[in-house]
Amino acid sequence: MARRRTITLLTAMLSAVALTPVLPIAPTAVAVERNIVFVEYYSDATLSTLVGARTWNNCPGEEGTYGWGAQTSYHIITSEPCS
Numbered sequence: 001m002a003r004r005r006t007i008t009l010l011t012a013m014l015s016a017v018a019l020t021p022v023l024p025i026a027p028t029a030v031a032v033e034r035n036i037v038f039v040e041y042y043s044d045a046t047l048s049t050l051v052g053a054r055t056w057n058n059c060p061g062e063e064g065t066y067g068w069g070a071q072t073s074y075h076i077i078t079s080e081p082c083s
Contacts, residue, residue: 034058034082042074059083 036059041052052069059082 034060035079036082037077037079040076040078041070041072042076043072045074047074047076 037056039054040050041054043049043051050069052067052071054065054067054071057064057066062082
C-alpha cells in the first residue's frame with residue numbers, strides 16, 4: 001500500500017509541474033550603471049607581480065574596453081563613477 005501511495009503522490013507532483021503554465025518574464029527597464037571598472041591581474045595570491053590589466057569604460061562618449069597582458073584568477077577589481 002505504501003508503494004502505491006508513493007507512486008500516486010509522485011504522479012500527482014509531476015502532473016502539477018507539467019501543467020503549471022510558464023509565464024513570460026515581463027520586460028523591465030534595465031538601468032545601466034555609468035562607471036569605469038578596473039581589473040588588475042597578478043601572478044599569484046601575494047598580489048605582488050602585476051601581469052595584466054583590463055578597463056571597462058561605460059561613461060557616455062568614452063565607451064570602450066582596454067587591456068594588456070594576462071588574465072589570471074588573482075585579481076583586484078575597483079571602479080569609479082564617470083566624471
